Amino acid sequence: MKCHVPGPNVRVFGRTVHALARFGDELYLESLSDCILLRTLNAAESAYAMVKFNKNFFSYFNYNYYSTEDNEGLKCKISMKSALHTFKSPTHMDKQVENLEIKLEPESCKLIFQLKCKHGIVKTHFVSILECKSMQAVYTKDVVPNRITTSQKILSEALGNFTSSDDQVTFEATEQSLTLRNYIDNTDAFKITRTKITIKAVEFDSYIIGSETIVTFTLKEFRALLAYAEALNLPVQVHFETTGRPVVFIIHNGSTFEAHFVLATSKPENATQVTTTQNTTHTERKRKDDSKVVAEASKKPHLDTDMSVNLDEDSHLFNFIEIPGEINNCNGSHIDVNNVQDIPMDCDNIPASPTSRTKVKSVFKRCFESTFDPRSIQGTVLAENSDSD
Missing domain, CATH: 3.70.10.10 (Proliferating Cell Nuclear Antigen)
Structure with a gap:
């Protein structure tokens, strides 16, 4: 030769x-x-x-x-x-x-x-x-029901929206449009960007869809053939049937040369992707609920409102406390506070601690006031600091 x-x-x-x-x-x-x-x-x-x-x-x-x-x-x-x-x-x-x-x-x-x-x-x-x-x-290209002829620029611009980590692309062909989306088979959808692009039928030079179908094939070889068509400035013909049958891309200039690129297709597994989406929604909802429970559990009752507001109001924690004159023992009988020391102590039945009924001011109330300044306290020093020795 x-x-x-x-x-x-x-x-x-x-x-x-x-x-x-x-x-x-x-x-x-x-x-x-x-x-x-x-x-x-x-x-x-x-x-x-x-x-x-x-x-x-x-x-x-x-x-x-x-x-x-x-x-x-x-x-x-x-x-x-x-x-x-x-x-x-x-x-x-x-x-x-x-x-x-x-x-x-x-x-x-x-x-x-x-x-x-x-x-x-x-x-x-x-x-x-x-x-x-x-x-x-072994493949067929002339008797397939779906045939599309388009400029490589349209498909290249569509693939420009996909990330470099995408391995496969899915074609969803209907009579009105062609949808391109990245194929996701990973259940952890939080780290994956979903891309979906729809191109109307009028955008193509020729668009014949005899059988609506979904096919998935590798993205690496698809980019390579589009780059080849771009270098030669020639349109791309797409011939495909259904899932499991190869997709044939044809680039030719009439009578001089003709290139065929045949890519195997895989099952799109729509049910798996739908399940993944549902699981993602359920997981997001569960995470929100868990974070809400954690937030509610981390809250304390006395921190629900501002501390200064509690101090200005009539709070039983810092204001006067009443001491009851008599209390109940474990058996329900009344006990006189003045005679508490004369009652024999029973280790099994220990009475509750008495509460003061006299009105006593809280000693540390001023320390919790929002306008308190320790430097404002004046007076004589009752106990001087001890020597360093």
Whole structure:
């Protein structure tokens, strides 16, 4: 296989390699009679990406340049790090590179990338070929009931409201709108920010929902394909069916190349999220009730109102106290206060302590007054301070 990529298309090829690097760690290259396929798969096998470069993408294309016995195309697998090393800065490659040549020989252990730059500079990269096996994802995109075509800017702006800690995003598609929200499977909802964005159907270029459904998929790969579409300034097509079936994102420019990004979906578990919301509400209510009980328990009766107000009013705690003339013993008989000492003491029946009936002023009343100043007390010192010795 031998092909030449013209300078303006080298940037697209480099952007493609960088986009696929955000999906998987290995890059599969396969040459067919009319195109070249680049594929990759993530480690969890939940995201698959395939980019097809048609024959007219190249200035020269010969899939069977080095003739083989069966006249079939060649395929190989290389490390994604090696591919990234070849296309370090795709942004400026179209200004520096005049031509990119890709060569693959049968029974060869190297894939050759040769960059012919300006001023006669030629950079040749010999990338080691890894053990390769056939890889092909099984999915459908033409017969699905739900198809959306939109500018990548709308979806990128919607994802800008999600946090970097969000791992998955949920699409809730109805006939009127498309709702995006972050998927939460953690019962501790106090530390998680819930995000929900609704986009009306009129905002999209094409919006066909034949079956209302909810699908959940990874957010990392979704951001990567949107960044790829933004770099190429191309719209995004979304094809999906229902929960458990993959979501297919398609980016193409007509006849030159076409990219498919297939993301596996998981069950949204609405019941779990509803239960989590209810538990959150119940927990918040319980916390409020507990804090209310603690606050009420921490209050003391004599602190319910201001202390100075209690002192100004007729308080029995600081004013005069009446001492009763007689009290009742444990058996209910009357006891004369004057003859209390003549009554034999019974350890089992100890009478209550008598209370004073005479009106006695509280000694420390002035200390509790709000306007009391100790420096205002004047008088002779009855007991001087003792010597330090």
